[in-house]
Amino acid sequence: MRIAESRVLPRFARVRPGGLAPIVAILVVLLVLLTLRQPDFLSPPSLMSFLGRSAPIVLLAAGQYFVIVSGEFDLSVGSLVTAQVVVAARLIDSEPSRSWPVVVVLLAFGALVGLVNGVVTTRLGVPSFITTLGMFLILVGAVYLWSDGAPKGGLSEEFRRFGRRAFEDVPALGRIPYALLILLAAAALAVLLSRSDFGRTLVAVGGNPRTAGLSGVRVWRAKTIAFVLSGVSAALAAILLGGYSGVSFQAGAGLEFGAITAVVLGGVALGGGRGSVVGAMLGALTLETLFALMNFYGVSGALKSTVQGAIILLAVAVSSVRSSSR
Amino acid sequence: MADPPPSPLLTLRGIGKSFLGVRVLDSVDLDVRPGEVHAVVGENGAGKSTLMKIASGVYAPDEGTIDFAGAVRSFRGPRDAQRAGIGMVHQEFNLLPERTVAENVYLGREPVRRGLVDRKAMLSRTAALLDSIGESSLPPQARVGQLGVARQQVVEIVKALATDARLLIMDEPTAALADNEVERLYALVRRLQERGMGVLYVSHRLKEVFDLSGRITVLKDGRLVTTVDTARTDADRLVRHMVGRELSSYYPARARPDEVGPVRLTVHDGGNRKLRGVDLRLRAGEVLGVGGLQGSGRSALARALFGAAPFATGDVRLDGAPVRLRSPRAAMRAGIAYITEDRKGEGIVAGQSVLDNALLASRALLPGAGRGARAARVRELLAAVDVRAAGEDQEIRYLSGGNQQKVVLAKWLALGPRILLFDEPTRGIDVGAKSAIHDLVRQLARDGAAVLMVSSELPELLGMSDRIIVMRDGRIAGELPAGAGEEDVVALAVGAAREAAT
Numbered sequence: 001m002r003i004a005e006s007r008v009l010p011r012f013a014r015v016r017p018g019g020l021a022p023i024v025a026i027l028v029v030l031l032v033l034l035t036l037r038q039p040d041f042l043s044p045p046s047l048m049s050f051l052g053r054s055a056p057i058v059l060l061a062a063g064q065y066f067v068i069v070s071g072e073f074d075l076s077v078g079s080l081v082t083a084q085v086v087v088a089a090r091l092i093d094s095e096p097s098r099s100w101p102v103v104v105v106l107l108a109f110g111a112l113v114g115l116v117n118g119v120v121t122t123r124l125g126v127p128s129f130i131t132t133l134g135m136f137l138i139l140v141g142a143v144y145l146w147s148d149g150a151p152k153g154g155l156s157e158e159f160r161r162f163g164r165r166a167f168e169d170v171p172a173l174g175r176i177p178y179a180l181l182i183l184l185a186a187a188a189l190a191v192l193l194s195r196s197d198f199g200r201t202l203v204a205v206g207g208n209p210r211t212a213g214l215s216g217v218r219v220w221r222a223k224t225i226a227f228v229l230s231g232v233s234a235a236l237a238a239i240l241l242g243g244y245s246g247v248s249f250q251a252g253a254g255l256e257f258g259a260i261t262a263v264v265l266g267g268v269a270l271g272g273g274r275g276s277v278v279g280a281m282l283g284a285l286t287l288e289t290l291f292a293l294m295n296f297y298g299v300s301g302a303l304k305s306t307v308q309g310a311i312i313l314l315a316v317a318v319s320s321v322r323s324s325s326r
Numbered sequence: 327m328a329d330p331p332p333s334p335l336l337t338l339r340g341i342g343k344s345f346l347g348v349r350v351l352d353s354v355d356l357d358v359r360p361g362e363v364h365a366v367v368g369e370n371g372a373g374k375s376t377l378m379k380i381a382s383g384v385y386a387p388d389e390g391t392i393d394f395a396g397a398v399r400s401f402r403g404p405r406d407a408q409r410a411g412i413g414m415v416h417q418e419f420n421l422l423p424e425r426t427v428a429e430n431v432y433l434g435r436e437p438v439r440r441g442l443v444d445r446k447a448m449l450s451r452t453a454a455l456l457d458s459i460g461e462s463s464l465p466p467q468a469r470v471g472q473l474g475v476a477r478q479q480v481v482e483i484v485k486a487l488a489t490d491a492r493l494l495i496m497d498e499p500t501a502a503l504a505d506n507e508v509e510r511l512y513a514l515v516r517r518l519q520e521r522g523m524g525v526l527y528v529s530h531r532l533k534e535v536f537d538l539s540g541r542i543t544v545l546k547d548g549r550l551v552t553t554v555d556t557a558r559t560d561a562d563r564l565v566r567h568m569v570g571r572e573l574s575s576y577y578p579a580r581a582r583p584d585e586v587g588p589v590r591l592t593v594h595d596g597g598n599r600k601l602r603g604v605d606l607r608l609r610a611g612e613v614l615g616v617g618g619l620q621g622s623g624r625s626a627l628a629r630a631l632f633g634a635a636p637f638a639t640g641d642v643r644l645d646g647a648p649v650r651l652r653s654p655r656a657a658m659r660a661g662i663a664y665i666t667e668d669r670k671g672e673g674i675v676a677g678q679s680v681l682d683n684a685l686l687a688s689r690a691l692l693p694g695a696g697r698g699a700r701a702a703r704v705r706e707l708l709a710a711v712d713v714r715a716a717g718e719d720q721e722i723r724y725l726s727g728g729n730q731q732k733v734v735l736a737k738w739l740a741l742g743p744r745i746l747l748f749d750e751p752t753r754g755i756d757v758g759a760k761s762a763i764h765d766l767v768r769q770l771a772r773d774g775a776a777v778l779m780v781s782s783e784l785p786e787l788l789g790m791s792d793r794i795i796v797m798r799d800g801r802i803a804g805e806l807p808a809g810a811g812e813e814d815v816v817a818l819a820v821g822a823a824r825e826a827a828t
Contacts (some may be wrong), residue, residue, distance in 0.1 A: 197693040200678075204686050207675040214634060214672050215737065216658045216690035273677045 005129070023266050023282045030289045034235045037296045045174040049095040052166070052177030052289040053244070056081075056237035058281045059183060060259035061266070062190040063233025065280035066199075066226040068263050071206035072121060072128035073271030074227060076135035077234040077259060080113055081252025084238030089247040090146075091152040099158035106235045113139070114231025118224025128227075136256070153249045158210045163243020164303045179240045186236060187281055193229075202226060206272020254305065261308040287311070335360045335395060335524040336412075336493050338379065339714045342389035343376055350376050351548045355389070363515060365527045365539035365556070368568055373548040374528050376803060378495050381526065382414040382584060396490060413486025414495040419478050423471030427450040430470050431485050444808075455484050459517050465722045476507035483514065493524040500534060510669060512538060532561050544568055550664030568757055576761055577789035578768040580808055586611045586792070588645075590776040591631070593744055595778040596640030600626035601800045604640065608745065608776045613767065615791025616780040617815045623800040624780040625667060628747040631778070633657040634662035658691055660745075663738035667750035667780070669727065673734045676723035680715050684708055700740070709738040711766060728759020735766060748779040752786060764790060784812045 035039050041047070061062055067074040084106050091105065092098045119137055121128040162182065166175035193199050205212045205222045213219050234252075241251055266283025268275025291304060328598040334357035344497060351373045358364045358689065366374050379385045381392070383401030392399045394410055404414070421430050428448045429436075437447040452466035461480050464473075470481060486494055496515075500508050515525060515538055529535055535542055544551040544567040551567045553602060579731040587610030596604040601623050608614055618624045629635040631642075633651040642649055644660055651657045654664070667672045674683055684704045692700075707716065711732040715725055722730055731751065738746065751767060752760040771777045781787040787794060794806040797816035804818045 081515065197689040199688050200682055201686070201693070207677045208672070210672040211675050212686065212690070214654050214664065214666060215657045215687040216630075217686070218655070218690075246718070269677075273675065303685045314825055 001246075007026055019043065019267060020276065020279050020282065023279055023286060025284060026265075027286045027289060030158050030286060030293055034293050034296065035288060037293070041292075044172065047242040048166070048173060048176055048180065050246045050292065051183070052179040052287070053286055054175070055179040055183040056241045056244075057258050057262060057288060058284040059186055059233045059237045059240070060230075060255055061262040061280045061284035062187060062277055063230035064067060064256075064259040064263045065190070065194070065266075065268055065275065065277045066085075066202060066229045067128070067223075067273055068260070068268050068270060069206045069275050070202045070223045070226045071209065072223055072226065073260070074114075074117065074132050075129065075256045075260075076113065076117060076132040076139065077230060077237075078252040078254055078256035079136045079139040080110065080231065080234040081238040081241060081255055082249060083143045084109060084235055085242040085247055086143050086147055086249065088153050088159065088238070088242055089151055089155050092156050093153035094156055099156050100236040103239060106239060109232075110231035110235030110238075111228050112231070113234075113326040114228035115224065118220075118227035121227070122220035122223050130169075133146070151249065155242055155247060159239070160243035160246075163240040163245075165243075170292065179244070182236065182240065186233070190277045190281070198222070198225070199277075203273060203275075207274065229287075245291075257305070257308055257312075258287065259284070265310055267319075270316055270318060328335075332359050332361070334358060334393075336526075337393040338381065338390065338545040339393070341380060341387045341392075343373075343380060343385060343387055349548055351380070351387075352704060354545065354548075354550045356525055356550070356553070360492070360522045360524050361519050362541065363519060363525040363527050363539045365529065365535040365542045366545065366676075367529065367532070367535055367542060367564065368545035368551075372545040372568075374545055375497060376525065376548075377545070378414070378528055381407075381493075382412055382495050384567060408489050408491070410497065411490060413483075413489060413491030413493070415479065415482045415497065415499060417498045418781065420483050421470045421478055421481060424469065426467050426469055427456075427464065427473075428466040428482050430481055431455070431466075431488050435488070451488070452484065455487050456480075458521075459484070459487070459514055460602055461514070463539055465542035474507075476503055476510060479503070479511065480514065482766075483518075484810050491523070493526065494518060495526045495528075497528045499527070500529065500531060506759060508534070514679060515640040532564060535564075536561065565757060570739070573628075576764075576785075578765050581612055581771060581792050585772060589775065592641075592643040592646075593637070594632070594643075595636040596642065598626070598630055598635060598638040600635070601637070602628060603801055604637075605802065606779055606795070610774050610776045611771055611792055613771050613777045613779055615787045615794040616778060616797060617782075617784070617787050618796055618797030618819050619801070620782065622797040622819065624782075624797050625749050626662060626800065627797065628749045629779065630778055631657070631745075631747055632662055634664065636658040655691065656826065658687065658741060658743075661741075662745045662747065663687075663743035664747045665731075665734055665738065665749060665751060667753055669730055671733065671781040674722050674730055677721055679719045680708065680713065680722050680725070680733055681705075681718040683733050684740065687737045688709075688740045704736060704740050707739050708733065711736050711739075712762065726756070726759065728762065731759070731763060732756055732766075735763075739770075743775065745776045746778070748777065748781075750781060750783075752781075752783070758788075763769065784815060787815065788812065 031042070064074055064077065087109065088102050088106055091102045113135065117132050121131045141147050162178050166177040168175050170176050201212070201217055202222050202237035205217060205219050209219050238252065245251065263280040264270060265286055266275065266279035268280050291305065294303065337357040337469060339355055341351055341354045362617065366377065376385065380387050383406050386400065391629060399410060413542050422433065431452050432448050432826045436443040438444060439447065447478050449466045456462055456464050456466065464477055464480060483494065499511060503511060518525060527539060539556050541553055542556055542559065542564065543553040544564065546568060589607050590610050591608040593604050593606040604627065616624045616627060627633060630637045631651065633653045633656050636652050638748065642651060649660055651660065670676065677684065681704065685701065688700055708718065713729050713736065715729060722733055736775045748767060752763050757761060765781065767777060779790060788810065794810060794815065796803045796815055798819055798821055803821065806814050
């Protein structure tokens with residue numbers, strides 16, 4: 001291949017749709033605004049606890065990234081988180097020794113739900129928007145039915161420590177929530193995966209499924225794996241959320257839209273084929289920062305979903321204007 | 327033709343432009359006289375569209391001057407150029423399908439009366455404009471989305487007229503038109519010419535250039551090669567200017583008898599929804615051409631062999647052993663590659679990088695296997711097929727058609743295929759890159775691959791193939807040796823040859 005341009009190009013090329021520069025810029029601006037109002041927000045204890053609290057949505061955004069970049073949607077993760085928390089409470093029933101087995105069960109449950117989403121979408125040809133909306137409703141109904149309308153049992157302290165405990169008295173940083181460590185590990189895995197052959201192939205599937213199929217990619221399989229990853233990320237999020245805020249039917253409410261907003265904010269194209277998992281996770285952090293900012297400035301929490309909706313519309317509009325102006 | 331020529335409407339002098347340090351235009355001169363159609367030709371990447379964008383105010387030149395209607399201009403954007411009287415009809419239209427013709431023509435400049443859009447004036451003015459160019463059959467209140475491509479183009483042109491354009495820039499105006507519509511466009515362009523309008527006409531199709539233009543400017547690699555009077559040149563000379571070489575050296579030499587090896591692939595009585603009774607032998611080292619009319623089963627044959635639309639009946643053998651090609655993966659495992667005719671739709675992933683595109687098939691078939699070595703090999707292949715790009719991270723959609731096709735080829739070569747199925751390998755590729763692709767196809771055969779090449783371009787089919795089979799109605803209508811003539815192929819394709827008697 002002939003390099004027809006000078007070496008400076010790759011650096012410029014990073015500022016493009018799907019690049020990280022915009023989301024980093026937005027995050028920095030929000031953090032500055034936040035520290036103006038709340039000077040100690042960036043101090044280690046406050047920052048650590050903020051990151052720990054944000055871990056579930058960041059995990060969900062990472063999972064959602066794989067689905068969206070492959071050209072699909074996963075609307076089922078919010079109710080999946082709720083279902084996981086309720087199921088965990090009933091299975092553990094405050095019995096510490098069941099904590100680890102239940103963690104395994106939840107991960108398997110998440111993977112199974114993702115598998116069903118993926119197979120129904122790719123093999124039965126149901127648009128994923130509908131598939132996962134159906135799964136959302138099925139899970140809501142099933143959880144109510146299974147628990148007779150009120151959560152049963154309870155989570156053990158063993159189980160809850162993932163979401164609420166921390167390494168105490170760490171030099172310089174104070175306390176490091178377990179949730180943050182779990183997040184870092186999962187994020188590292190997600191980044192590795194997104195750069196692997198599978199990750200790159202998945203982007204190709206989202207970008208042009210016909211090309212991918214004719215290049216030997218098993219498109220259905222790649223997409224199904226993406227759904228499974230999203231389901232597993234929902235299981236991890238549920239484990240952290242259950243620990244942090246306890247058992248309720250509201251545990252996962254609205255998280256699917258939070259995750260999708262975060263992913264879109266992070267520069268991942270709805271419809272697939274463009275974006276990075278780091279962008280998606282930064283998008284989630286940005287969203288959480290924005291909510292914290294609204295909180296500190298005394299904006300009503302009721303505006304959260306309005307803000308999310310506006311972000312989705314704005315982000316998609318900006319990206320489609322940019323791509324059509326080429 | 328009157329002499330002396332009238333003073334030019336538009337004069338570009340010493341235009342230069344660079345993007346990120348790459349020189350795409352270098353001291354180009356060009357002028358357009360009133361009432362003249364001035365054609366601009368050149369290969370993809372020669373700088374035609376950049377030059378048009380500079381003339382229409384989209385880009386500002388780095389060097390040089392733009393002189394329009396007697397004054398030096400520096401346009402601050404396309405609207406600025408429009409106000410000055412330069413209209414542009416893009417390859418892709420900028421029309422609102424849900425609005426009427428009149429609304430589109432006056433979009434953003436609606437005539438206003440007492441603070442409201444004066445619909446009546448808008449309709450009558452549009453009708454007058456349409457009338458003035460002989461398109462009075464087009465109703466101003468028709469919804470644009472319901473019009474055919476040709477009439478949408480008329481709307482685009484009228485849009486330019488409504489701004490009192492004195493110069494119209496047309497970028498590949500016939501790319502989307504059917505043959506009979508092209509004639510109408512000719513008539514329209516001539517009428518614009520009669521009104522004293524200057525037309526800058528960019529096209530790949532030399533026929534149009536000769537039919538319409540008074541003068542032709544040839545660009546190559548961002549430089550002006552020459553500007554000639556159309557009457558004083560011919561297609562051969564023009565192509566020579568464009569590529570810097572003779573047409574006759576166009577096709578690489580065919581395979582010598584000793585270069586053709588054993589039979590690689592045999593099909594006996596193959597059939598599916600689009601194919602019937604296909605019998606075929608493909609040898610190592612040869613290029614087997616597949617001719618026929620559109621829809622005769624040429625592409626269906628290639629897709630059947632690649633497992634994309636498999637044979638439902640019949641028997642396929644690879645090196646003598648029966649093989650089932652049920653899916654592209656199965657075909658790829660058997661050493662078969664398929665270079666599709668629809669490059670954009672199923673050959674590339676437009677938003678991914680050159681490298682990602684080149685790695686796609688290897689990643690799909692052998693994920694994780696020796697990643698470093700594999701990337702190194704693909705980089706070598708990209709260099710070997712001479713892809714020209716800003717870098718391996720550049721998104722493939724920014725490459726010219728020829729370079730995209732080379733990346734697609736590299737993707738397949740990475741798997742070391744022994745059978746290559748080319749479907750219209752040079753469709754949408756400019757002249758210079760075409761012969762590079764032809765050379766690559768021949769080189770692959772010479773290296774021992776068995777090549778099947780579908781082509782609807784007769785010169786290509788005849789120039790490249792060692793043997794030719796011609797398809798008709800899903801069957802192989804007949805086979806021709808190298809050196810057959812165009813008439814032989816056409817006769818078989820339409821069923822005029824001896825087979826019609828049986």
